[in-house]
Amino acid sequence: MEDTLRRKYELRAELFKALAHPMRLHLLELLRDRTWCVCELAAAAGIDKSVASKHLSQLKAVGLIADERRGTLVEYRLEAPCVLEMAACAEAAAARSLRERLGGAEALA
Amino acid sequence: MEDTLRRKYELRAELFKALAHPMRLHLLELLRDRTWCVCELAAAAGIDKSVASKHLSQLKAVGLIADERRGTLVEYRLEAPCVLEMAACAEAAAARSLRERLGGAEALA
DNA sequence: CCTCATTGTTGCAATGTTTCGAAACAATGT
DNA sequence: ACATTGTTTCGAAACATTGCAACAATGAGG
Structure with missing residues:
Protein backbone atom coordinates (compact mmCIF):
# COMPACT_ATOMS: atom_id res chain seq x y z
CA MET A 1 0.00 0.00 0.00
CA GLU A 2 2.79 2.36 0.86
CA ASP A 3 4.57 1.24 -2.25
CA THR A 4 1.50 1.83 -4.35
CA LEU A 5 1.27 5.36 -3.06
CA ARG A 6 4.89 6.06 -3.72
CA ARG A 7 4.58 4.66 -7.21
CA LYS A 8 1.57 6.87 -7.81
CA TYR A 9 3.50 9.99 -6.95
CA GLU A 10 6.45 8.86 -8.99
CA LEU A 11 4.28 8.44 -12.06
CA ARG A 12 2.68 11.83 -11.57
CA ALA A 13 6.06 13.40 -11.06
CA GLU A 14 7.39 11.86 -14.25
CA LEU A 15 4.60 13.45 -16.17
CA ALA A 42 13.07 22.28 -34.70
CA ALA A 43 12.96 25.09 -37.25
CA ALA A 44 9.90 26.73 -35.70
CA ALA A 45 11.39 26.55 -32.23
CA GLY A 46 14.88 27.57 -33.35
CA ILE A 47 16.71 24.59 -31.90
CA ASP A 48 18.91 21.78 -33.17
CA LYS A 49 17.05 18.77 -34.50
CA SER A 50 18.83 16.52 -32.01
CA VAL A 51 17.56 18.66 -29.16
CA ALA A 52 14.06 18.64 -30.59
CA SER A 53 14.18 14.89 -30.98
CA LYS A 54 15.21 14.47 -27.39
CA HIS A 55 12.48 16.73 -26.06
CA LEU A 56 9.90 14.96 -28.19
CA SER A 57 11.02 11.57 -27.00
CA GLN A 58 10.54 12.69 -23.43
CA LEU A 59 7.02 13.84 -24.15
CA LYS A 60 6.35 10.58 -25.93
CA ALA A 61 7.74 8.53 -23.04
CA VAL A 62 4.96 9.77 -20.78
CA GLY A 63 2.29 9.39 -23.41
CA LEU A 64 1.61 13.05 -24.09
CA ILE A 65 2.40 12.77 -27.77
CA ALA A 66 2.71 9.97 -30.31
CA ASP A 67 4.81 9.61 -33.42
CA GLU A 68 4.30 8.00 -36.79
CA ARG A 69 6.82 7.50 -39.53
CA ARG A 70 5.80 8.83 -42.93
CA GLY A 71 8.54 8.08 -45.36
CA THR A 72 11.64 9.89 -44.30
CA LEU A 73 9.71 12.07 -41.88
CA VAL A 74 8.48 11.34 -38.39
CA GLU A 75 5.27 13.12 -37.60
CA TYR A 76 4.33 13.88 -34.03
CA ARG A 77 0.83 14.53 -32.79
CA LEU A 78 -0.71 15.52 -29.49
CA GLU A 79 -2.13 12.54 -27.62
CA ALA A 80 -3.43 14.00 -24.37
CA PRO A 81 -5.54 17.08 -25.01
CA CYS A 82 -6.08 17.65 -21.29
CA VAL A 83 -2.47 18.70 -21.04
CA LEU A 84 -3.27 21.99 -22.73
CA GLU A 85 -5.96 22.79 -20.21
CA MET A 86 -3.46 21.91 -17.53
CA ALA A 87 -0.99 24.28 -19.08
CA ALA A 88 -3.58 27.04 -19.18
CA CYS A 89 -4.47 26.43 -15.55
CA ALA A 90 -0.79 26.41 -14.71
CA GLU A 91 -0.29 29.70 -16.48
CA ALA A 92 -3.20 31.32 -14.70
CA ALA A 93 -1.96 30.08 -11.35
CA ALA A 94 1.59 31.19 -12.05
CA ALA A 95 0.44 34.61 -13.22
CA ARG A 96 -1.73 35.04 -10.15
CA SER A 97 1.01 33.98 -7.77
CA LEU A 98 3.53 36.17 -9.52
CA ARG A 99 1.21 39.14 -9.28
CA GLU A 100 0.82 38.52 -5.58
CA ARG A 101 4.52 37.97 -5.06
CA LEU A 102 5.52 41.12 -6.88
CA GLY A 103 2.83 43.26 -5.35
CA GLY A 104 0.52 43.33 -8.35
CA ALA A 105 2.38 46.09 -10.14
CA GLU A 106 4.14 45.00 -13.29
CA ALA A 107 4.24 42.46 -16.10
CA LEU A 108 1.78 39.71 -17.03
CA ALA A 109 -0.67 40.98 -19.58
CA MET B 1 6.16 39.54 -28.56
CA GLU B 2 8.66 36.74 -28.89
CA ASP B 3 9.93 37.60 -25.45
CA THR B 4 6.44 37.54 -24.04
CA LEU B 5 5.92 34.07 -25.42
CA ARG B 6 9.19 32.81 -24.03
CA ARG B 7 8.38 34.30 -20.65
CA LYS B 8 5.00 32.60 -20.74
CA TYR B 9 6.53 29.19 -21.25
CA GLU B 10 9.14 29.86 -18.62
CA LEU B 11 6.48 30.67 -16.05
CA ARG B 12 4.50 27.57 -16.92
CA ALA B 13 7.63 25.47 -16.76
CA GLU B 14 8.51 26.82 -13.34
CA LEU B 15 5.16 25.72 -12.07
CA ALA B 42 8.08 16.00 7.70
CA ALA B 43 6.99 13.29 10.14
CA ALA B 44 4.11 12.12 7.93
CA ALA B 45 6.33 12.00 4.87
CA GLY B 46 9.29 10.48 6.68
CA ILE B 47 11.84 13.11 5.72
CA ASP B 48 14.10 15.56 7.49
CA LYS B 49 12.51 18.85 8.44
CA SER B 50 15.09 20.74 6.40
CA VAL B 51 14.16 18.78 3.31
CA ALA B 52 10.48 19.34 3.96
CA SER B 53 11.10 23.04 4.45
CA LYS B 54 12.93 23.29 1.17
CA HIS B 55 10.25 21.43 -0.78
CA LEU B 56 7.58 23.61 0.78
CA SER B 57 9.44 26.77 -0.09
CA GLN B 58 9.56 25.68 -3.71
CA LEU B 59 5.82 25.11 -3.75
CA LYS B 60 5.32 28.46 -2.10
CA ALA B 61 7.58 30.22 -4.59
CA VAL B 62 5.20 29.40 -7.41
CA GLY B 63 2.12 30.23 -5.39
CA LEU B 64 0.74 26.74 -4.94
CA ILE B 65 0.77 26.97 -1.16
CA ALA B 66 0.99 29.73 1.42
CA ASP B 67 2.39 29.81 4.92
CA GLU B 68 1.44 31.54 8.13
CA ARG B 69 3.36 31.68 11.35
CA ARG B 70 1.42 30.56 14.45
CA GLY B 71 3.67 30.91 17.40
CA THR B 72 6.60 28.64 17.01
CA LEU B 73 4.92 26.72 14.19
CA VAL B 74 4.59 27.60 10.53
CA GLU B 75 1.38 26.34 9.03
CA TYR B 76 1.12 25.68 5.34
CA ARG B 77 -2.09 25.56 3.37
CA LEU B 78 -3.04 24.79 -0.20
CA GLU B 79 -3.53 27.91 -2.29
CA ALA B 80 -4.34 26.59 -5.75
CA PRO B 81 -7.01 23.91 -5.63
CA CYS B 82 -6.86 23.36 -9.38
CA VAL B 83 -3.48 21.76 -8.91
CA LEU B 84 -5.11 18.67 -7.45
CA GLU B 85 -7.34 18.26 -10.49
CA MET B 86 -4.24 18.68 -12.58
CA ALA B 87 -2.53 15.98 -10.58
CA ALA B 88 -5.50 13.66 -11.05
CA CYS B 89 -5.53 14.34 -14.78
CA ALA B 90 -1.81 13.75 -14.87
CA GLU B 91 -2.19 10.48 -13.07
CA ALA B 92 -4.90 9.29 -15.42
CA ALA B 93 -2.85 10.26 -18.45
CA ALA B 94 0.26 8.63 -17.07
CA ALA B 95 -1.62 5.45 -16.21
CA ARG B 96 -3.17 5.31 -19.65
CA SER B 97 0.11 5.87 -21.43
CA LEU B 98 1.86 3.35 -19.23
CA ARG B 99 -0.79 0.78 -19.98
CA GLU B 100 -0.35 1.39 -23.68
CA ARG B 101 3.41 1.37 -23.43
CA LEU B 102 3.55 -1.89 -21.51
CA GLY B 103 0.91 -3.61 -23.57
CA GLY B 104 -1.95 -3.31 -21.11
CA ALA B 105 -0.94 -6.29 -19.03
CA GLU B 106 0.39 -5.41 -15.61
CA ALA B 107 0.30 -2.88 -12.80
CA LEU B 108 -1.86 0.20 -12.30
CA ALA B 109 -4.91 -0.62 -10.28
C1' DC C 1 15.44 39.83 31.72
C1' DC C 2 17.52 35.60 30.61
C1' DT C 3 17.83 30.91 29.49
C1' DC C 4 15.91 27.05 27.41
C1' DA C 5 13.32 23.99 24.36
C1' DT C 6 10.89 23.82 20.12
C1' DT C 7 10.31 24.79 15.41
C1' DG C 8 11.86 26.44 10.76
C1' DT C 9 15.21 28.07 7.55
C1' DT C 10 19.70 28.49 5.43
C1' DG C 11 24.63 27.15 4.21
C1' DC C 12 27.40 23.64 2.76
C1' DA C 13 29.38 19.60 0.41
C1' DA C 14 28.44 15.33 -1.90
C1' DT C 15 25.89 13.05 -5.22
C1' DG C 16 22.95 12.53 -8.96
C1' DT C 17 20.22 14.36 -12.96
C1' DT C 18 19.29 17.39 -17.02
C1' DT C 19 20.45 19.96 -20.89
C1' DC C 20 23.01 21.17 -24.80
C1' DG C 21 25.57 20.92 -29.32
C1' DA C 22 28.43 18.36 -32.28
C1' DA C 23 29.35 14.28 -34.42
C1' DA C 24 28.38 9.65 -35.46
C1' DC C 25 24.92 6.58 -36.73
C1' DA C 26 20.43 4.68 -38.69
C1' DA C 27 16.46 4.67 -41.73
C1' DT C 28 14.10 5.96 -45.75
C1' DG C 29 13.17 7.27 -50.56
C1' DT C 30 15.15 8.94 -55.17
C1' DA D 1 25.15 5.72 -54.13
C1' DC D 2 23.11 9.87 -52.31
C1' DA D 3 20.37 13.29 -49.91
C1' DT D 4 17.17 13.95 -46.30
C1' DT D 5 15.44 13.17 -41.87
C1' DG D 6 15.70 11.35 -37.00
C1' DT D 7 17.98 9.22 -33.19
C1' DT D 8 21.85 8.14 -30.23
C1' DT D 9 26.22 8.98 -28.01
C1' DC D 10 29.56 11.77 -25.69
C1' DG D 11 31.47 15.22 -22.57
C1' DA D 12 30.85 19.57 -20.33
C1' DA D 13 28.19 22.69 -17.88
C1' DA D 14 24.29 23.82 -15.15
C1' DC D 15 20.98 22.49 -11.91
C1' DA D 16 18.53 19.70 -8.21
C1' DT D 17 18.37 16.86 -4.05
C1' DT D 18 19.93 15.29 0.24
C1' DG D 19 21.42 15.31 5.23
C1' DC D 20 23.86 17.53 8.61
C1' DA D 21 25.11 21.44 11.11
C1' DA D 22 24.65 26.13 12.11
C1' DC D 23 21.58 29.74 12.67
C1' DA D 24 17.13 32.44 13.63
C1' DA D 25 12.62 33.09 15.70
C1' DT D 26 9.19 32.27 18.98
C1' DG D 27 7.14 31.31 23.47
C1' DA D 28 7.50 29.27 28.38
C1' DG D 29 9.30 29.28 32.97
C1' DG D 30 12.31 30.83 36.41
Whole structure:
Protein backbone atom coordinates (compact mmCIF):
# COMPACT_ATOMS: atom_id res chain seq x y z
CA MET A 1 0.00 0.00 0.00
CA GLU A 2 2.79 2.36 0.86
CA ASP A 3 4.57 1.24 -2.25
CA THR A 4 1.50 1.83 -4.35
CA LEU A 5 1.27 5.36 -3.06
CA ARG A 6 4.89 6.06 -3.72
CA ARG A 7 4.58 4.66 -7.21
CA LYS A 8 1.57 6.87 -7.81
CA TYR A 9 3.50 9.99 -6.95
CA GLU A 10 6.45 8.86 -8.99
CA LEU A 11 4.28 8.44 -12.06
CA ARG A 12 2.68 11.83 -11.57
CA ALA A 13 6.06 13.40 -11.06
CA GLU A 14 7.39 11.86 -14.25
CA LEU A 15 4.60 13.45 -16.17
CA PHE A 16 5.11 16.85 -14.60
CA LYS A 17 8.82 16.54 -15.22
CA ALA A 18 8.09 16.10 -18.90
CA LEU A 19 6.15 19.36 -18.76
CA ALA A 20 8.80 21.16 -16.74
CA HIS A 21 10.73 22.73 -19.59
CA PRO A 22 9.82 25.84 -21.58
CA MET A 23 10.82 24.30 -24.88
CA ARG A 24 8.69 21.22 -24.36
CA LEU A 25 5.71 23.42 -23.55
CA HIS A 26 6.38 25.35 -26.72
CA LEU A 27 6.51 22.16 -28.76
CA LEU A 28 3.25 20.96 -27.21
CA GLU A 29 1.62 24.24 -28.14
CA LEU A 30 2.79 23.88 -31.72
CA LEU A 31 1.27 20.41 -31.82
CA ARG A 32 -2.06 21.72 -30.64
CA ASP A 33 -3.70 22.02 -34.06
CA ARG A 34 -1.88 19.64 -36.39
CA THR A 35 0.93 17.14 -36.72
CA TRP A 36 4.47 18.34 -37.29
CA CYS A 37 7.62 16.54 -38.30
CA VAL A 38 10.75 16.93 -36.21
CA CYS A 39 12.50 19.23 -38.66
CA GLU A 40 9.51 21.57 -38.78
CA LEU A 41 9.34 21.73 -35.03
CA ALA A 42 13.07 22.28 -34.70
CA ALA A 43 12.96 25.09 -37.25
CA ALA A 44 9.90 26.73 -35.70
CA ALA A 45 11.39 26.55 -32.23
CA GLY A 46 14.88 27.57 -33.35
CA ILE A 47 16.71 24.59 -31.90
CA ASP A 48 18.91 21.78 -33.17
CA LYS A 49 17.05 18.77 -34.50
CA SER A 50 18.83 16.52 -32.01
CA VAL A 51 17.56 18.66 -29.16
CA ALA A 52 14.06 18.64 -30.59
CA SER A 53 14.18 14.89 -30.98
CA LYS A 54 15.21 14.47 -27.39
CA HIS A 55 12.48 16.73 -26.06
CA LEU A 56 9.90 14.96 -28.19
CA SER A 57 11.02 11.57 -27.00
CA GLN A 58 10.54 12.69 -23.43
CA LEU A 59 7.02 13.84 -24.15
CA LYS A 60 6.35 10.58 -25.93
CA ALA A 61 7.74 8.53 -23.04
CA VAL A 62 4.96 9.77 -20.78
CA GLY A 63 2.29 9.39 -23.41
CA LEU A 64 1.61 13.05 -24.09
CA ILE A 65 2.40 12.77 -27.77
CA ALA A 66 2.71 9.97 -30.31
CA ASP A 67 4.81 9.61 -33.42
CA GLU A 68 4.30 8.00 -36.79
CA ARG A 69 6.82 7.50 -39.53
CA ARG A 70 5.80 8.83 -42.93
CA GLY A 71 8.54 8.08 -45.36
CA THR A 72 11.64 9.89 -44.30
CA LEU A 73 9.71 12.07 -41.88
CA VAL A 74 8.48 11.34 -38.39
CA GLU A 75 5.27 13.12 -37.60
CA TYR A 76 4.33 13.88 -34.03
CA ARG A 77 0.83 14.53 -32.79
CA LEU A 78 -0.71 15.52 -29.49
CA GLU A 79 -2.13 12.54 -27.62
CA ALA A 80 -3.43 14.00 -24.37
CA PRO A 81 -5.54 17.08 -25.01
CA CYS A 82 -6.08 17.65 -21.29
CA VAL A 83 -2.47 18.70 -21.04
CA LEU A 84 -3.27 21.99 -22.73
CA GLU A 85 -5.96 22.79 -20.21
CA MET A 86 -3.46 21.91 -17.53
CA ALA A 87 -0.99 24.28 -19.08
CA ALA A 88 -3.58 27.04 -19.18
CA CYS A 89 -4.47 26.43 -15.55
CA ALA A 90 -0.79 26.41 -14.71
CA GLU A 91 -0.29 29.70 -16.48
CA ALA A 92 -3.20 31.32 -14.70
CA ALA A 93 -1.96 30.08 -11.35
CA ALA A 94 1.59 31.19 -12.05
CA ALA A 95 0.44 34.61 -13.22
CA ARG A 96 -1.73 35.04 -10.15
CA SER A 97 1.01 33.98 -7.77
CA LEU A 98 3.53 36.17 -9.52
CA ARG A 99 1.21 39.14 -9.28
CA GLU A 100 0.82 38.52 -5.58
CA ARG A 101 4.52 37.97 -5.06
CA LEU A 102 5.52 41.12 -6.88
CA GLY A 103 2.83 43.26 -5.35
CA GLY A 104 0.52 43.33 -8.35
CA ALA A 105 2.38 46.09 -10.14
CA GLU A 106 4.14 45.00 -13.29
CA ALA A 107 4.24 42.46 -16.10
CA LEU A 108 1.78 39.71 -17.03
CA ALA A 109 -0.67 40.98 -19.58
CA MET B 1 6.16 39.54 -28.56
CA GLU B 2 8.66 36.74 -28.89
CA ASP B 3 9.93 37.60 -25.45
CA THR B 4 6.44 37.54 -24.04
CA LEU B 5 5.92 34.07 -25.42
CA ARG B 6 9.19 32.81 -24.03
CA ARG B 7 8.38 34.30 -20.65
CA LYS B 8 5.00 32.60 -20.74
CA TYR B 9 6.53 29.19 -21.25
CA GLU B 10 9.14 29.86 -18.62
CA LEU B 11 6.48 30.67 -16.05
CA ARG B 12 4.50 27.57 -16.92
CA ALA B 13 7.63 25.47 -16.76
CA GLU B 14 8.51 26.82 -13.34
CA LEU B 15 5.16 25.72 -12.07
CA PHE B 16 5.42 22.25 -13.56
CA LYS B 17 8.95 21.98 -12.19
CA ALA B 18 7.58 22.58 -8.73
CA LEU B 19 5.20 19.68 -9.31
CA ALA B 20 7.88 17.44 -10.77
CA HIS B 21 8.92 15.67 -7.60
CA PRO B 22 7.14 12.77 -5.87
CA MET B 23 7.68 14.21 -2.41
CA ARG B 24 6.21 17.58 -3.33
CA LEU B 25 3.16 15.85 -4.77
CA HIS B 26 2.85 13.89 -1.56
CA LEU B 27 3.04 17.07 0.51
CA LEU B 28 0.41 18.74 -1.66
CA GLU B 29 -1.88 15.78 -1.16
CA LEU B 30 -1.44 16.01 2.59
CA LEU B 31 -2.38 19.68 2.42
CA ARG B 32 -5.56 18.90 0.55
CA ASP B 33 -7.90 18.91 3.54
CA ARG B 34 -6.27 21.01 6.24
CA THR B 35 -3.24 23.04 7.19
CA TRP B 36 -0.11 21.28 8.47
CA CYS B 37 2.98 22.59 10.16
CA VAL B 38 6.38 21.67 8.78
CA CYS B 39 7.18 19.17 11.50
CA GLU B 40 3.90 17.34 10.95
CA LEU B 41 4.52 17.14 7.23
CA ALA B 42 8.08 16.00 7.70
CA ALA B 43 6.99 13.29 10.14
CA ALA B 44 4.11 12.12 7.93
CA ALA B 45 6.33 12.00 4.87
CA GLY B 46 9.29 10.48 6.68
CA ILE B 47 11.84 13.11 5.72
CA ASP B 48 14.10 15.56 7.49
CA LYS B 49 12.51 18.85 8.44
CA SER B 50 15.09 20.74 6.40
CA VAL B 51 14.16 18.78 3.31
CA ALA B 52 10.48 19.34 3.96
CA SER B 53 11.10 23.04 4.45
CA LYS B 54 12.93 23.29 1.17
CA HIS B 55 10.25 21.43 -0.78
CA LEU B 56 7.58 23.61 0.78
CA SER B 57 9.44 26.77 -0.09
CA GLN B 58 9.56 25.68 -3.71
CA LEU B 59 5.82 25.11 -3.75
CA LYS B 60 5.32 28.46 -2.10
CA ALA B 61 7.58 30.22 -4.59
CA VAL B 62 5.20 29.40 -7.41
CA GLY B 63 2.12 30.23 -5.39
CA LEU B 64 0.74 26.74 -4.94
CA ILE B 65 0.77 26.97 -1.16
CA ALA B 66 0.99 29.73 1.42
CA ASP B 67 2.39 29.81 4.92
CA GLU B 68 1.44 31.54 8.13
CA ARG B 69 3.36 31.68 11.35
CA ARG B 70 1.42 30.56 14.45
CA GLY B 71 3.67 30.91 17.40
CA THR B 72 6.60 28.64 17.01
CA LEU B 73 4.92 26.72 14.19
CA VAL B 74 4.59 27.60 10.53
CA GLU B 75 1.38 26.34 9.03
CA TYR B 76 1.12 25.68 5.34
CA ARG B 77 -2.09 25.56 3.37
CA LEU B 78 -3.04 24.79 -0.20
CA GLU B 79 -3.53 27.91 -2.29
CA ALA B 80 -4.34 26.59 -5.75
CA PRO B 81 -7.01 23.91 -5.63
CA CYS B 82 -6.86 23.36 -9.38
CA VAL B 83 -3.48 21.76 -8.91
CA LEU B 84 -5.11 18.67 -7.45
CA GLU B 85 -7.34 18.26 -10.49
CA MET B 86 -4.24 18.68 -12.58
CA ALA B 87 -2.53 15.98 -10.58
CA ALA B 88 -5.50 13.66 -11.05
CA CYS B 89 -5.53 14.34 -14.78
CA ALA B 90 -1.81 13.75 -14.87
CA GLU B 91 -2.19 10.48 -13.07
CA ALA B 92 -4.90 9.29 -15.42
CA ALA B 93 -2.85 10.26 -18.45
CA ALA B 94 0.26 8.63 -17.07
CA ALA B 95 -1.62 5.45 -16.21
CA ARG B 96 -3.17 5.31 -19.65
CA SER B 97 0.11 5.87 -21.43
CA LEU B 98 1.86 3.35 -19.23
CA ARG B 99 -0.79 0.78 -19.98
CA GLU B 100 -0.35 1.39 -23.68
CA ARG B 101 3.41 1.37 -23.43
CA LEU B 102 3.55 -1.89 -21.51
CA GLY B 103 0.91 -3.61 -23.57
CA GLY B 104 -1.95 -3.31 -21.11
CA ALA B 105 -0.94 -6.29 -19.03
CA GLU B 106 0.39 -5.41 -15.61
CA ALA B 107 0.30 -2.88 -12.80
CA LEU B 108 -1.86 0.20 -12.30
CA ALA B 109 -4.91 -0.62 -10.28
C1' DC C 1 15.44 39.83 31.72
C1' DC C 2 17.52 35.60 30.61
C1' DT C 3 17.83 30.91 29.49
C1' DC C 4 15.91 27.05 27.41
C1' DA C 5 13.32 23.99 24.36
C1' DT C 6 10.89 23.82 20.12
C1' DT C 7 10.31 24.79 15.41
C1' DG C 8 11.86 26.44 10.76
C1' DT C 9 15.21 28.07 7.55
C1' DT C 10 19.70 28.49 5.43
C1' DG C 11 24.63 27.15 4.21
C1' DC C 12 27.40 23.64 2.76
C1' DA C 13 29.38 19.60 0.41
C1' DA C 14 28.44 15.33 -1.90
C1' DT C 15 25.89 13.05 -5.22
C1' DG C 16 22.95 12.53 -8.96
C1' DT C 17 20.22 14.36 -12.96
C1' DT C 18 19.29 17.39 -17.02
C1' DT C 19 20.45 19.96 -20.89
C1' DC C 20 23.01 21.17 -24.80
C1' DG C 21 25.57 20.92 -29.32
C1' DA C 22 28.43 18.36 -32.28
C1' DA C 23 29.35 14.28 -34.42
C1' DA C 24 28.38 9.65 -35.46
C1' DC C 25 24.92 6.58 -36.73
C1' DA C 26 20.43 4.68 -38.69
C1' DA C 27 16.46 4.67 -41.73
C1' DT C 28 14.10 5.96 -45.75
C1' DG C 29 13.17 7.27 -50.56
C1' DT C 30 15.15 8.94 -55.17
C1' DA D 1 25.15 5.72 -54.13
C1' DC D 2 23.11 9.87 -52.31
C1' DA D 3 20.37 13.29 -49.91
C1' DT D 4 17.17 13.95 -46.30
C1' DT D 5 15.44 13.17 -41.87
C1' DG D 6 15.70 11.35 -37.00
C1' DT D 7 17.98 9.22 -33.19
C1' DT D 8 21.85 8.14 -30.23
C1' DT D 9 26.22 8.98 -28.01
C1' DC D 10 29.56 11.77 -25.69
C1' DG D 11 31.47 15.22 -22.57
C1' DA D 12 30.85 19.57 -20.33
C1' DA D 13 28.19 22.69 -17.88
C1' DA D 14 24.29 23.82 -15.15
C1' DC D 15 20.98 22.49 -11.91
C1' DA D 16 18.53 19.70 -8.21
C1' DT D 17 18.37 16.86 -4.05
C1' DT D 18 19.93 15.29 0.24
C1' DG D 19 21.42 15.31 5.23
C1' DC D 20 23.86 17.53 8.61
C1' DA D 21 25.11 21.44 11.11
C1' DA D 22 24.65 26.13 12.11
C1' DC D 23 21.58 29.74 12.67
C1' DA D 24 17.13 32.44 13.63
C1' DA D 25 12.62 33.09 15.70
C1' DT D 26 9.19 32.27 18.98
C1' DG D 27 7.14 31.31 23.47
C1' DA D 28 7.50 29.27 28.38
C1' DG D 29 9.30 29.28 32.97
C1' DG D 30 12.31 30.83 36.41
